[in-house]
Amino acid sequence: AQSVTQLDSQVPVFEEAPVELRCNYSSSVSVYLFWYVQYPNQGLQLLLKYLSGSTLVKGINGFEAEFNKSQTSFHLRKPSVHISDTAEYFCAVTLNQAGTALIFGKGTTLSVSS
């Protein structure tokens, strides 16, 4: 079975500072990896995904993530955050099979202050 660990439950940062949200996964087979953002009282919005190919994945809103198979990690980064990036971020893993659900990490609360 697959699992995801988000190492930080809360990450406070100042505006315009860089940020990294950490995600490690566990799987014995190849996986797909995702990062989602959720704003208060809203659904999920896909930030980026890794399905195959280049290990550096660029997403929306200036976010990027790097798939590291040897370290089983998929950390999310942004070089300069904005107040509007304050939200809950979820890392998710699934198999390359359409009948397989995404399994989510516990989430990381990113709080950006001025």
Place this chain on the structure above:
Amino acid sequence: GAVVSQHPSWVICKSGTSVKIECRSLDFQATTMFWYRQFPKQSLMLMATSNEGSKATYEQGVEKDKFLINHASLTLSTLTVTSAHPEDSSFYICSARDVLTGEAFFGQGTRLTVV
């Protein structure tokens, strides 16, 4: 891109009544859909996998008689919360994966409040 539509977006019901939530894949066929539940300030927990034309597969600890899932067509899955109680109040989200690309798409979610 592919869209999953979930309805209603919010519902308030009285304790003891049943509530049905619909999940539709709008431009792709989904032989499998997934239902998640999210409590406040928590992550999404997979409740069940909905299979078109067959019985749903429930995760451990999820009461199948309370959360009835029907997947009658390749584009529609429904979740019915039967005899709802206040502890069933939660955010319910459906998802479907595109068979061709493997990508996952999520509905907008349904906030259920049982009073």
